[in-house]
Amino acid sequence: MKYAIIDLGSNTFHLLIVEKQGDTLQQCFKEQLPTKIAKAGINQGQITEEATERALTVLRLFRQHIDAHGVLLQNVKAVGTSAIRNAKNGAEFCQIVARETGILIEVISGAREAELIYEGVRLGIDLGEAPSLLMDIGGGSVEFIIGNASRTFWKQSFEIGGQRLLEKFVLTDPISPSAIQRMHSYFQEQLLPLVNAAHQYAPQTLVGSSGSFDTLVDMDFMHRLGQLPSPTQTSFELPLAEFYRAYDLLTTLPREERMAIPGMIELRVDMIVPGVVLIAHVLRSLQIKHIRSTTYALKEGMMQWALG
Numbered sequence: 001m002k003y004a005i006i007d008l009g010s011n012t013f014h015l016l017i018v019e020k021q022g023d024t025l026q027q028c029f030k031e032q033l034p035t036k037i038a039k040a041g042i043n044q045g046q047i048t049e050e051a052t053e054r055a056l057t058v059l060r061l062f063r064q065h066i067d068a069h070g071v072l073l074q075n076v077k078a079v080g081t082s083a084i085r086n087a088k089n090g091a092e093f094c095q096i097v098a099r100e101t102g103i104l105i106e107v108i109s110g111a112r113e114a115e116l117i118y119e120g121v122r123l124g125i126d127l128g129e130a131p132s133l134l135m136d137i138g139g140g141s142v143e144f145i146i147g148n149a150s151r152t153f154w155k156q157s158f159e160i161g162g163q164r165l166l167e168k169f170v171l172t173d174p175i176s177p178s179a180i181q182r183m184h185s186y187f188q189e190q191l192l193p194l195v196n197a198a199h200q201y202a203p204q205t206l207v208g209s210s211g212s213f214d215t216l217v218d219m220d221f222m223h224r225l226g227q228l229p230s231p232t233q234t235s236f237e238l239p240l241a242e243f244y245r246a247y248d249l250l251t252t253l254p255r256e257e258r259m260a261i262p263g264m265i266e267l268r269v270d271m272i273v274p275g276v277v278l279i280a281h282v283l284r285s286l287q288i289k290h291i292r293s294t295t296y297a298l299k300e301g302m303m304q305w306a307l308g
Helices: 049-068 090-101 110-124 162-169 177-190 192-201 212-225 240-250 255-259 272-286 303-307
Strands: 002-008 012-021 024-034 076-080 105-107 132-137 142-147 152-158 205-209 235-238 290-294
Touching (some): 012 049, 110 142, 110 152, 132 272, 142 192, 177 192, 177 272, 205 272, 235 240, 240 290
Parallel strands (some): 002 076, 076 105
Antiparallel strands (some): 002 012, 132 142
16 A cells, blocks of 8 residues: 655655555655745745745646555645644635645644654654754744654744745845844744753754755765765764854855855755754754754654554
């Protein structure tokens, strides 16, 4: 039996097709495509007409892949996250998608999103027994989870995703030092619950999942080894010095020069800027000295649904 999982992120849509064989799942197909449904509307609580068209183009293609792999529509699970969850026209968007593609979207809460990210991350990386801080930077929201290999201790979703920050703070190219300062003040206000939880559970390691962290890992590999990581590798160490090297480049170079950094991709070249400012804020405010990363996130967490 085959199942299709679609993660309708605020910046990127992900499709994962798996085949159930006994108690295990075999990956058959995987694709991620930019849709930027949060662009130009996220801080106004709207999915624009242009964003809806971009989404439909990608979902029609996903539907072709789903049909080509012989997945029944009842075995397709599509989840909508921050951009859809907070849009005034989110329900209308879901209706249009259902009508045009036959794909039914389940809009999930931020807490549920954090749970699924945790499930995905622990499939991709060995978290061990000590509490780690898991961080997933989406276009609309950022999920933080404190947990180890067997359980979560605390989790919360914050509506401070990359596209929101980009439109709110990144008004020059490159970003101005004063904008970075304003972002730090903003994070100080917004992330008080995280600071309190970190005092209680004292995570020593930051574990980043997908998105900006994938690109930071690619930049690290290209800089140190001159090649990209193997696509089958799911867990990585990101040296702190390498993170700050990337941070310095990304916060001082204009877009054209950022695009020329080995390991950079068009999809991330803008959103990674507020992303690294947020990561740096978390590292410094929580005094974390160790960064790990995994390519697994929400869509892999949803694989448990197929096994169920």
